[in-house]
Amino acid sequence: xxxxxxxxxxxxxxxxxxxxxxxxxxxxxxxxxxxxxxxxxxxxxxxxxxxxxxxxxxxxxxxxxxxxxxxxxxxxxxxxxxxxxxxxxxxxxxxxxxxxxxxxxxxxxxxxxxxxxxxxxxxxxxxxxxxxxxxxxxxxxxxxxxxxxxxxxxxxxxxxxxxxxxxxxxxxxxxxxxxxxxxxxxxxxxxxxxxxxxxxxxxxxxxxxxxxxxxxxxxxxxxxxxxxxxxxxxxxxxxxxxxxxxxxxxxxxxxxxxxxxxxxxxxxxxxxxxxxxxxxxxxxxxxxxxxxxxxxxxxxxxxxxxxxxxxxxxxxxxxxxxxxxxxxxxxxxxxxxxxxxxxxxxxxxxxxxxxxxxxxxxxxxxxxxx
Numbered sequence: 001x002x003x004x005x006x007x008x009x010x011x012x013x014x015x016x017x018x019x020x021x022x023x024x025x026x027x028x029x030x031x032x033x034x035x036x037x038x039x040x041x042x043x044x045x046x047x048x049x050x051x052x053x054x055x056x057x058x059x060x061x062x063x064x065x066x067x068x069x070x071x072x073x074x075x076x077x078x079x080x081x082x083x084x085x086x087x088x089x090x091x092x093x094x095x096x097x098x099x100x101x102x103x104x105x106x107x108x109x110x111x112x113x114x115x116x117x118x119x120x121x122x123x124x125x126x127x128x129x130x131x132x133x134x135x136x137x138x139x140x141x142x143x144x145x146x147x148x149x150x151x152x153x154x155x156x157x158x159x160x161x162x163x164x165x166x167x168x169x170x171x172x173x174x175x176x177x178x179x180x181x182x183x184x185x186x187x188x189x190x191x192x193x194x195x196x197x198x199x200x201x202x203x204x205x206x207x208x209x210x211x212x213x214x215x216x217x218x219x220x221x222x223x224x225x226x227x228x229x230x231x232x233x234x235x236x237x238x239x240x241x242x243x244x245x246x247x248x249x250x251x252x253x254x255x256x257x258x259x260x261x262x263x264x265x266x267x268x269x270x271x272x273x274x275x276x277x278x279x280x281x282x283x284x285x286x287x288x289x290x291x292x293x294x295x296x297x298x299x300x301x302x303x304x305x306x307x308x309x310x311x312x313x314x315x316x317x318x319x320x321x322x323x324x325x326x327x328x329x330x331x332x333x334x335x336x337x338x339x340x341x342x343x344x345x346x347x348x349x350x351x352x353x354x355x356x357x358x359x360x361x362x363x364x365x366x367x368x369x370x
Contacts, residue, residue, distance in 0.1 A: 012083025036068040036325065039091035040317060041101040042126070043084050046072045050266060050293040051313050055126070057135040057236055059100070059317030066325050081105025094117055098324045100317055102126045103134065103141060112139035121327060123320040127204045131353040142327060143356035145320035149313040152362045156288050156309050160260045163306030164286040168366055181219050188256035194222060198231040199240065199267040208290065212262055240271035248277045259285040266293035269305065297369035308369065312360030319358045
């Protein structure tokens with residue numbers, strides 16, 4: 001009886017905390033039925049239709065299956081590290097059994113260490129944790145559910161090379177030929193500009209572009225002068241279209257024979273399609289994009305993009321909650337390759353940096369979204 005009263009008091013505190021915050025989503029909460037209430041802290045609004053909406057929908061499905069609750073928190077401004085930290089601090093203050101969270105940005109290691117001190121396990125999602133700041137002996141998280149963005153940057157770059165010649169990247173090859181060989185054959189007679197569009201200053205997007213830059217310049221011998229990035233101030237309305245128009249209308253860009261464009265996300269594709277760009281320049285472009293949305297799926301169907309690289313956003317929060325709840329109940333994670341229900345799941349593995357990792361992506365789609 002005392003335990004039940006304590007539970008109700010704690011739930012009341014949680015509700016007061018959440019409803020006093022303007023950035024929480026619509027909360028599904030059944031205090032008399034569900035013993036476990038987790039927090040989910042994301043760097044994008046889970047109310048959005050598309051990426052973060054998919055993340056939360058999958059998480060809520062798993063929550064219903066496990067008979068637990070998930071309270072989502074997100075910054076008003078997407079990718080704001082300062083606001084993200086504030087949401088994490090708020091979640092820690094509530095003392096939940098565990099937190100699912102995007103862990104990146106200045107100050108986040110200290111926030112995660114605060115969770116460690118409070119004995120609150122943190123399941124990382126979406127942005128691959130930086131081993132410089134996170135891991136054993138540093139700010140520790142329980143595991144990571146998402147994709148490795150460096151791998152994605154390499155796969156995406158090679159997929160663009162394949163697509164420029166009408167091929168698809170399969171097992172690292174373009175119809176049996178290495179992407180590097182195809183790249184070499186093109187640059188014998190044509191000048192290529194590689195463009196990586198950074199639509200948000202988040203660790204994952206930057207990691208993709210850094211990996212692409214390293215592959216093209218250090219591995220394939222592409223000139224540094226012919227590798228470009230485009231970015232803008234996300235807080236300024238219309239700045240994405242303006243930045244893209246300014247870049248692609250330069251005379252220097254018009255002189256290239258081909259443009260390899262890595263478009264990071266729906267915002268990028270929407271802005272590129274809206275921008276006023278000479279058709280002759282568009283015709284030179286091979287575009288690969290990351291994540292999926294209604295506009296990206298339409299662009300894929302209409303052949304406006306060569307591929308969409310999905311990071312499995314509908315699985316990220318879902319699987320993070322599944323393994324986190326298993327840990328709370330059993331005091332440990334299931335063995336590598338074994339799902340919480342005891343079945344085999346090869347996506348449950350170890351990351352390149354030794355992290356427990358549920359690998360949700362990447363998966364390349366060429367004809368249509370799943």
